[in-house]
Amino acid sequence: MTWGARDLHVTYGATEALRGVSLDAVAGEVAAVVGGDGAGKTTLLRALAGAVRPSSGTVDAPSLNHLGFMPTASGTWLDLTVDENIDFVAAAQGVTGPTLRSRRERLLAGAGLEQARGRLSRHLSGGMRQKLAFSLAMLHEPQLLILDEPSTGVDPVSRVDLWRMIATAAADGAAIVMATTYLDEAERAAHVLVLDEGETLLSGTPAEVLAGMPGHVTTVTAPVDRARAWRRGRVYREWSPEPPAPGTASVADLEDAVVGAALAKAERFEAAARG
């Protein structure tokens, strides 16, 4: 089963928040939506969840009772305990009896929260709270699970736990779409969509995204053009619009690919502005 969005345009007043963005959400796979603040990640996720009406394009998503959504940094009730948070969402989703009992045990074990059942969400660490929020979004075992920056502010150790929970959900057959600003995290996904100012900058499997960057990136100690170069430790990376020399890779990793593609876009924009 594949869900997703096709050629999506979303307008808020005079602002076009998304311009022609497409994304596949495949059962059993994780799709990562990458971009900075204001790139359109949340708008795309909200449109997938049916909370934002697109001005054009199509959204294909399961009905609400088969859809899970974890918002940025507010996916739990701070004044409820861990168990009460689960009770509350279970009641809203109609999950009861032995089903609730077994899912509660499984989710709390996966989240490492068994010892924290009676603790208020407010008193959990950031990582624990995000794992609880993930458990709440997963409680009704949705076919499509949408996660808005689940790992922002989460330390690397909790991030590993969170990813184990995400992978478990995918292994059990859910389609997962997650927004992130971390490119090393996006490398764990089957499909990566890089957004920039509401547009698709790069899209595909991690390998396709690397191959899709225009031009190539080299590692140099003294860049020719500082405007096309950026630091990586004590050396520089430098982007060139020319294809790489035969037999050499065009780029080292997703981070470089996205920076290169952003530079290419900025140069196109400047050239167009000059006419």
Add this chain to the structure above:
Amino acid sequence: MVEPLISATNVTRTFGEFTAVDDVSLSVGSGEIVGLLGANGAGKTTLIRMILGVLGVSAGEITLFGEPPSRATRARLGYVPQGLGLWDDLTVQENLDFISGTYGKDAPELPAALGAIRTSLVGGIGLGHQRQVAFAAALGHTPELLVLDEPTSGVDPLSRARLWDLIHDAADRGVGVLVTTHYMQEAQQCDRLVLMSQGAAVAAGTEADIVKGTSVVAVQTARWHDAFTALSAADMVVMLAGTGVRVVGVQPDAVETALTAAGISGTVAAARPTLEETMAARERAS
């Protein structure tokens, strides 16, 4: 020998029964970029507060520029907190004027990238620009030392690259930099790393030094779902990697055995560990 800019020697800080920082030593020299890594609660923020001089040590010694932290040393360092420390209701220029004024200096020349938003309220500009303003404010009084708490969280990769250009340019001029991050690719920007866990500095050195000794096994199989489930059931730390999995803290033969027992075929090979995987393995072992 040149005096380090930051020198922390066997520093401990307790709060009642709780030891937040436990016998940590660390130094940052001129022109050096040192990364401080660790889970939430590992003691990074407490250590930084002691270095800034806003919190005393329970034991051990901290010196900044060779003397105990004070108002005088504070004026010689630039600090960018996680929350940026800017005033949303002031414009970009007013923020810089105000912050420079507290150091008794004129506001720095506005970086070219911020020229167009000089008169915009900081609360109304994007996070990437806000971070650039916070950097300009921290660098305005030409500090000899920069302390940065998760400096690029939330920004797009090109903006992050440009912020790191600023950090490296400062280091090239001789400024020492202490930076905390949760972003593992950012750790690769540093000359040296210090990894904290439960208050203690558990590893230090280059990235290669820190990941040494952690074993990671990469599994490629058409059935990653089954491999993930089987290896998790065998109580291994399994990470998703595209359409394959990586297993942390075990040897290839153990993975091979577990996969064979579950009737799954695939290729199994030792792989180079990442910092994140190293931290997960250490946390699991402790």
